[in-house]
Amino acid sequence: MSNASEHAGQAALSICEALLLAMNDCGLLPEHEIAGVLRDAAATHENAIGTEREMERHRAVAEMINSIVAGGNSVRRL
Template identity: 80%
Template sequence: MSGRWLKRALGAARNRDRSTLNDRGLLPEHEIVGVLRDAAATHENAVGTEPETERHRAVADLINAIIAGGNSVRRL
């Protein structure tokens, strides 16, 4: 389940407005990456039922993929 959800979410993110918080001057890149890392860690450490923790892991995977790929964080 989480693999399909992650692919759909990444596809949807690619089709959105490409301007970022950094592009708009709202936050510097290091702050954005820090917020994303904190969010990923929160989801990685979440507790709950197996379906809930699976969803949290999928969200953490998505956030980590955004950080790794620079999607909405930095332009290459």
């Protein structure tokens, strides 16, 4: 993956995390719903099909999302 793609991915992750935290802060989504959104996203990648290389990437993404759910974030636990 190119540096530009890696940076775009990191930016997207940071933006999504900030949006989910803001939604919780504003009372739009409780923490258990946010964790559910993340679990759904992980499941999408766990169930993806494609070439071996594509599936490897999907598994890595699912593992990353699941680790976020398991470990929370630097501000508070989900």
